[in-house]
Every structure is written in C-alpha cells, then in structure tokens.
Amino acid sequence: MKLVVVGGGITGLAAAHRAVEVARERGAPLELTLLEARDRLGGTIASERTDGFLVESGPDSFLSEKPWALALCRRLGVEDRLVRTDDRFRKVWVWHGGRLHPLPDGFQLLAPTRLGPFVTSSLFSWPGKARMALDLVLPRGAGDDESLGGFVRRRLGAEALERVAQPLVAGIYTADPDDLSLAATMPRFLELERRERSIILGLWRATRRAPQAGTSGARFSLFVTFRNGMEELIGILAERLPAGSALIKRRVTGIERHATGWRVGTDAGPVDADHVIVAAESHTASRMLRYVDPALAALLGEIAYSSAATVTLGYRRGDVPHPLDGFGFVVPRTEGRTLLAATFSSVKYPGRAPDGHVLLRGFLGGMLDAGVLQEDDAALVARTRADIGAALGIEAAPVLTRVCRWPASMPQYRVGHLARVETIEARLATLPGLDLAGGAYRGVGIADCVHSGEAAAERALGASQT
C-alpha cells in the first residue's frame, strides 16, 4: 500500500510509526511518505538546550492519565527516558488582587473536594464560597451541550468561574470559557451532574473511591516529559521510520482524487497514494480538501484556532526572592494582566536549569488576548517580566530570554464541536482512502494526538483499534 501522511507533528509521526508497526506485524508491503512543510519535524513540539537551560518552546509534558502517549513510549522502549514531575511541589497559585493565593488543596479544576482548605482559602470571598456551596442543593441542568462558562456560573457562581475555571482553562485551551463546549472538553463534569446532581458531592465521592492518578504512588506522575525535552520523542519516532520516508520542506498544496486513489500535490511535484492521512491543522486540511469535498472543507474551516506565545526566562536563583515551592500560577482575565499562566519549569521537572539558576515560562495570547501577539519580541519579554516580576518579587534582569510564537495552533472546541466532528466523520466515510487526524477533533493534548494518528493508521491498514 502507498500511504501518504501529511504533516510531521506528533500526530503525523505517530500515524506513520503505527503504519510501519502494523505493516511489519502483518508482513504487508508499505510504501510510506510523510510530507512536512517546515524545515523540521515536530510541529508545535520543539526543545532547545542552551547554556545549561532546557527550553520548551511548545508543550513541556504529556498526560500519563490518558494511556496512548505512554503506551507508545513503552512500545518504543524509551520509558527510561521519561522523567516525572517533582510532586513535592504540586502547589499551584492563582494571581488575584495583586498577590498569589494558593489554589486550595483538593480543588479539582472546577470545584473543591476538601472542606477545610476551601473554607480557609484566601482566594474566594465569603459570598463566593457560599455561592459555590449552593451547588450542593441546586437541581440538575438540561444536560445539553453548554459552554463551560455557562455551566460553572450556573452551578458554582461567577467567582468560581473568574478566579479558577477561566484561568485554568485558559492555561490548557487558551479559550474563552463562554464559547468552550463542556461536552467536548470536560465531559466528566457533565456526567457528574447527570449522575450525582451536585458537582462538589460527585467529586468528593469519586475522590473517596479512587485517589487521583499521580498522588497514590503511581509509577508516573500526572504529567511526564523526556529527560532532554519533548522533542526527544520526535527524534525517536523519526529514527524508527524507513530511511528517506519523512520529507521536510515539502508543503502540500492540494489533494485530488485520482483514477486509482489519491494525488497529493506538493511544491516539489505530486505524490500518488492509495491512502492519505491528513495530520495537519484543520484550517490547512480545509484548504487542501476544497476540491475533494467543499462541504467537508467548509466544516473543517469552521473549527476556530487561537494563537499563543511562550516567553521563557532564566534567572540566577539568588535574584528570585520567591521560594518557588510549586509548579506555577495562573492569572484570571479579570486581573487585567498579559500573562495567562506561568510555569516554574526547573521546579516542575529536573534538568531544566544549570546549578544556581531557575527557568520560568510565561504563556501569553489565546482567544481572549489575541492582540498581544502583534507586539514584537522585546515587548512580549517586557510584559512577561513585569507580570512574573510582580508575582514573584523579581527585579533583576533574566540571564536568558526566549520568545516563541505559535500562530493559529490551538484548536477551539466551541459549543457544538462534537456534532460538527460527527458530521465531518460521516462525510469522510464517503471518501475511502482519505482520513483526518490531530488535535482538532477529539482531544487537544499530545496523548490524544498520538491516539488519533495511530487510529487513522490502523484504519488505513485495515487493522482494528485496540
């Protein structure tokens, strides 16, 4: 079979690798070509070692709770390259009213599961706490796909949304919670309401039944990464592909149906295929497929993307007065700062900064602050320094700065997303030999992307998904 994979990010590489595995298992012939437009593989995954610092320009870890990325590492035999978070420092703060407040112990994304830390928390006002407690008695909602913002406001009140849900969600999805589909992003909370009515009671019961992953002596923490950064995974996957099968600087310009299959147009000439997996962003996939199926292309074009930037700052440890005894902090939109979130990278993971130094990373942009990315690098560094400096009391200049921009890189699962994806999948089913994979559809993280890419490869080779 001639298989073409479009896009050399983690999704495309996972698809290509799985295709090679399945073909080998079955002794089936496979002619694989992976086409990547940029001059490097990895897409949004990029790590850089410089002056003893390890800078992650994009993702800095993946979730071990979702099994697919970890399972891939096991099959690749590189589990020993993984490092876990230093869970002595799991604390996260929220910036509010000019200072950092610890997120109360036991707070699970949207709601508290432990009474003591919640009641004594300085993050919420008394009326705010009372409003959150109302969740215990409020009736169920209609159960339709609603926005995460609407859901949290309805069950837990505006303060819970503004001070916790919005900034935590911005740190993951860079989204406006009033647009974000709860069903597509956090179906667990919808399910909790359906089953238990109260979110707080439901979470409380669930924690009693099964302690959270990463807190109970599990081999891996909730987030894991590679000793030399996330790009290690890209290098390992690329090495396992047949020599010469992954081509960089090969931009796909369009895809057409061909007498016996598909013709993939590139800026270096066409490549024919029996099967094509498009693992590029859905806005790009939309353009590639406009002549194959205009309705499919339109649906793909409707999936919005946001842009983000990371600004990494390295400091001498002595220049940072804060004890840095946590993973970082998030900043609610209502505080009017630029920063969405900051990670204390060298606390969270080992080997990120040389002795006597620390590495901090700011996250900027997103759906609610797209304009800031129009500014130049110096301005983004100045804004990040101002916000991180105010939170941690840093006045000294950093010894290292890095800015990395990711335009139109983060898919937004708006209300109605799942219905749109179902329609996309139904149209795809009428186009045998063509498949789509990636973070735009059924999960935005690296583990989801691995799953999506591998499932597409298995469909291509006619193997069932395990």
Ligand SMILES: Cc1cc2nc3c(=O)[nH]c(=O)nc-3n(C[C@H](O)[C@H](O)[C@H](O)COP(=O)(O)OP(=O)(O)OC[C@H]3O[C@@H](n4cnc5c(N)ncnc54)[C@H](O)[C@@H]3O)c2cc1C
């Ligand atoms: C700043 C940032 C931080 C993140 N942090 C995390 C995190 O900590 N943990 C986590 O799990 N996830 C995180 N994510 C999300 C994660 O990075 C993505 O889900 C994942 O890397 C997407 O992989 P992908 O291969 O689907 O897409 P991409 O990485 O976007 O790759 C798509 C590839 O397709 C190529 N392409 C596009 N058009 C064409 C064309 N015409 N021809 C050929 N090739 C083309 C692109 O050049 C690109 O290489 C983060 C994302 C960003 C931007």
